Amino acid sequence: xxxxxxxxxxxxxxxxxxxxxxxxxxxxxxxxxxxxxxxxxxxxxxxxxxxxxxxxxxxxxxxxxxxxxxxxxxxxxxxxxxxxxxxxxxxxxxxxxxxxxxxxxxxxxxxxxxxxxxxxxxxxxxxxxxxxxxxxxxxxxxxxxxxxxxxxxxxxxxxxxxxxxxxxxxxxxxxxxxxxxxxxxxxxxxxxxxxxxxxxxxxxxxxxxxxxxxxxxxxxxxxxxxxxxxxxxxxxxxxxxxxxxxxxxxxxxxxxxxxxxxxxxxxxxxxxxxxxxxxxxxxxxxxxxxxxxxxxxxxxxxxxxxxxxxxxxxxxxxxxxxxxxxxxxxxxxxxxxxxxxxxxxxxxxxxxxxxxxxxxxxxxxxxxxxxxxxxxxxxxxxxxxxxxxxxxxxxxxxxxxxxxxxxxxxxxxxxxxxxxxxxxxxxxxxxxxxxxxxxxxxxxxxxxxxxxxxxxxxxxxxxxxxxxxxxxxxxxxxxxxxxxxxxxxxxxxxxxxxxxxxxxxxxxxxxxxxxxxxxxxxxxxxxxxxxxxxxxxxxxxxxxxxxxxxxxxxxxxxxxxxxxxxxxxxxxxxxxxxxxxxxxxxxxxxxxxxxxxxxxxxxxxxxxxxxxxxxxxxxxxxxxxxxxxxxxxxxxxxxxxxxxxxxxxxxxxxxxxxxxxxxxxxxxxxxxxxxxxxxxxxxxxxxxxxxxxxxxxxxxxxxxxxxxxxxxxxxxxxxxxxxxxxxxxxxxxxxxxxxxxxxxxxxxxxxxxxxxxxxxxxxxxxxxxxxxxxxxxxxxxxxxxxxxxxxx
Numbered sequence: 042x043x044x045x046x047x048x049x050x051x052x053x054x055x056x057x058x059x060x061x062x063x064x065x066x067x068x069x070x071x072x073x074x075x076x077x078x079x080x081x082x083x084x085x086x087x088x089x090x091x092x093x094x095x096x097x098x099x100x101x102x103x104x105x106x107x108x109x110x111x112x113x114x115x116x117x118x119x120x121x122x123x124x125x126x127x128x129x130x131x132x133x134x135x136x137x138x139x140x141x142x143x144x145x146x147x148x149x150x151x152x153x154x155x156x157x158x159x160x161x162x163x164x165x166x167x168x169x170x171x172x173x174x175x176x177x178x179x180x181x182x183x184x185x186x187x188x189x190x191x192x193x194x195x196x197x198x199x200x201x202x203x204x205x206x207x208x209x210x211x212x213x214x215x216x217x218x219x220x221x222x223x224x225x226x227x228x229x230x231x232x233x234x235x236x237x238x239x240x241x242x243x244x245x246x247x248x249x250x251x252x253x254x255x256x257x258x259x260x261x262x263x264x265x266x267x268x269x270x271x272x273x274x275x276x277x278x279x280x281x282x283x284x285x286x287x288x289x290x291x292x293x294x295x296x297x298x299x300x301x302x303x304x305x306x307x308x309x310x311x312x313x314x315x316x317x318x319x320x321x322x323x324x325x326x327x328x329x330x331x332x333x334x335x336x337x338x339x340x341x342x343x344x345x346x347x348x349x350x351x352x353x354x355x356x357x358x359x360x361x362x363x364x365x366x367x368x369x370x371x372x373x374x375x376x377x378x379x380x381x382x383x384x385x386x387x388x389x390x391x392x393x394x395x396x397x398x399x400x401x402x403x404x405x406x407x408x409x410x411x412x413x414x415x416x417x418x419x420x421x422x423x424x425x426x427x428x429x430x431x432x433x434x435x436x437x438x439x440x441x442x443x444x445x446x447x448x449x450x451x452x453x454x455x456x457x458x459x460x461x462x463x464x465x466x467x468x469x470x471x472x473x474x475x476x477x478x479x480x481x482x483x484x485x486x487x488x489x490x491x492x493x494x495x496x497x498x499x500x501x502x503x504x505x506x507x508x509x510x511x512x513x514x515x516x517x518x519x520x521x522x523x524x525x526x527x528x529x530x531x532x533x534x535x536x537x538x539x540x541x542x543x544x545x546x547x548x549x550x551x552x553x554x555x556x557x558x559x560x561x562x563x564x565x566x567x568x569x570x571x572x573x574x575x576x577x578x579x580x581x582x583x584x585x586x587x588x589x590x591x592x593x594x595x596x597x598x599x600x601x602x603x604x605x606x607x608x609x610x611x612x613x614x615x616x617x618x619x620x621x622x623x624x625x626x627x628x629x630x631x632x633x634x635x636x637x638x639x640x641x642x643x644x645x646x647x648x649x650x651x652x653x654x655x656x657x658x659x660x661x662x663x664x665x666x667x668x669x670x671x672x673x674x675x676x677x678x679x680x681x682x683x684x685x686x687x688x689x690x691x692x693x694x695x696x697x698x699x700x701x702x703x704x705x706x707x708x709x710x711x712x713x714x715x716x717x718x719x720x721x722x723x724x725x726x727x728x729x730x731x732x733x734x735x736x737x738x739x740x741x742x743x744x745x746x747x748x749x750x751x752x753x754x755x756x757x758x759x760x761x762x763x764x765x766x767x768x769x770x771x772x773x774x775x776x777x778x779x780x781x782x783x784x785x786x787x788x789x790x791x792x793x794x795x796x797x798x799x800x801x802x803x804x805x806x807x808x809x810x811x812x813x814x815x816x817x818x819x820x821x822x823x824x825x826x827x828x829x830x831x832x833x
Contacts, residue, residue, distance in 0.1 A: 129216025485509025
């Protein structure tokens with residue numbers, strides 16, 4: 042049963058009023074739904090979605106009355122909410138002094154039923170009647186009481202009634218409580234008063250000794266609930282959502298969630314709607330913004346410092362807790378938008394290039410642990426677009442894209458980032474050709490963190506102070522068309538300013554570019570289809586590649602004793618210090634690099650042992666191995682195998698294998714360390730050896746193969762990107778003088794695929810590709826290599 046002994050702590054926003062109020066600490070035994078509600082479903086960072094919470098049309102007066110009748114039934118004292126009629130004063134329209142946003146519209150009072158009071162408050166203040174009903178229940182149990190006391194009615198919403206003092210008389214009375222408590226819930230958002238979305242330490246209970254836990258508060262509705270009742274349920278309170286926990290448990294926000302879910306369904310809300318706008322079409326440069334009604338709006342930009350046409354392209358977007366423009370993330374040639382819902386599910390909304398949207402696709406789950414998600418451009422320099430995310434501990438995580446709408450393995454790229462209240466990504470602010478990140482620290486200063494183009498950082502640079510007054514700062518792209526990246530900053534009055542970048546990490550004086558932007562609850566970075574799509578030309582090339590994770594191409598070589606050596610490249614055609622890898626590799630008849638075969642972002646190798654078993658040796662990204670896995674048998678029938686990158690264009694690494702009859706077989710990888718069905722892709726390959734994947738040797742965007750014939754001619758077999766071939770081209774002669782030839786990736790760092798070749802004297806030669814299917818002058822890069830077998 043309900044206990045009224047609650048310790049409450051809420052703050053009333055006003056010119057002089059600051060009262061300590063009530064908050065729901067002891068347990069309320071909530072009703073159960075047909076399907077048992079589990080505490081594991083409670084999301085402390087997103088208790089209820091904004092679209093459900095701020096819904097001024099959630100219920101009609103008739104709906105509310107019917108609901109109360111059903112919950113209460115027969116009233117025994119004439120004061121139950123289903124029969125109550127009481128006077129309530131009219132209220133004028135109120136607007137926030139600090140933001141100019143509407144708090145509550147005009148409320149017309151009179152002698153009204155409880156249902157009508159709740160309905161008119163819903164309409165005036167834009168807070169769902171369902172939220173009001175749940176609050177009435179969790180505070181005083183009024184929605185189900187059949188004989189409520191006058192004291193309970195006077196304190197209906199728990200507004201301005203602390204347990205440690207008398208209630209503030211100006212807030213007493215049922216109608217007064219409903220309006221004032223609801224207006225308070227709206228004030229937190231409208232006036233940006235109290236806790237706002239972001240990471241906060243929230244106590245488990247009023248007992249400070251119980252401590253607190255960090256919560257990534259993802260939306261305004263959840264922030265309002267924590268302002269109203271500033272405690273989160275601990276694990277004990279969630280073991281049984283209808284029972285009590287331990288001495289450090291609190292229940293107010295848990296009970297809000299339980300009552301709402303049992304009575305009205307999920308607190309997540311309906312998915313947003315994205316629709317076409319024929320009047321806008323698909324501008325080459327635009328920004329997306331969400332208004333306070335949940336409308337998604339597109340603002341075309343003219344590239345000369347002004348906005349063009351604008352219009353709505355979606356509705357019901359208030360339930361999305363993060364919106365990020367990520368460029369052409371899936372490589373289809375159109376701009377994409379990431380949106381995170383209150384459950385932490387990450388969705389990709391792709392534009393269709395004609396002013397509309399393609400069906401949304403889920404690209405992640407569990408993203409509610411992140412307090413910031415930003416576009417990172419091609420942060421690691423692999424040609425694919427990436428994303429950066431900060432968790433509640435302040436760790437910054439790089440999520441590399443795979444170029445087709447999925448992910449490679451994530452990795453940490455920073456710590457201590459909780460010190461920044463704003464993180465802005467996906468722009469080259471210092472003009473070095475690499476994406477950078479801009480942050481705002483607690484003092485209001487902007488700091489540029491330059492990316493190094495390989496997934497790391499250069500030395501931070503100060504960009505200026507005095508930015509603390511701005512409520513939102515976002516990347517503006519090249520808004521004024523001068524070739525440099527700019528920033529947008531919105532002040533508390535809703536004026537939008539542009540700070541033009543100079544391409545050297547500094548900003549020019551601000552220029553006003555808009556007004557009335559305070560109605561926007563989210564603003565994305567630029568969507569610019571004029572930029573080349575990073576994902577389109579990207580190939581995950583075969584071979585050893587960057588085995589040690591330093592961003593440079595490496596070589597694996599096995600000596601005559603079976604020892605395997607890592608020869609790290611220096612990124613410019615030379616070497617760093619070699620190191621021996623663990624184990625004996627003498628038993629293997631073939632050892633080849635196959636790129637990122639498992640899809641974890643690290644380079645892997647395949648090896649065939651003497652019995653024909655095929656083993657996958659997953660790289661750990663640090664120059665070593667993870668435990669090997671058998672991925673095939675009967676491979677001794679093949680006389681040559683080679684990693685060939687993504688040969689069929691499905692986004693996964695593939696392998697070519699030649700059988701004893703000269704037949705060539707494609708073994709497509711499934712991206713998880715396994716195989717899809719093989720397909721024969723050639724015959725008559727017996728005269729060739731070696732045969733190896735050459736990456737995109739001719740620069741057409743597809744994976745190619747190089748093969749030497751029996752008279753020493755070197756042939757390029759260009760792939761067509763679909764698992765087949767274009768006409769072969771001779772690219773060399775006299776190559777029979779070399780005793781070993783191997784793919785070297787982009788060994789000299791010029792952006793083109795290269796070869797390593799060993800002559801009979803043991804000298805190692807680098808043959809740099811020109812990116813067009815030909816060669817630059819060869820360079821000797823070693824001697825004494827006679828005893829080694831290169832892992833191509």
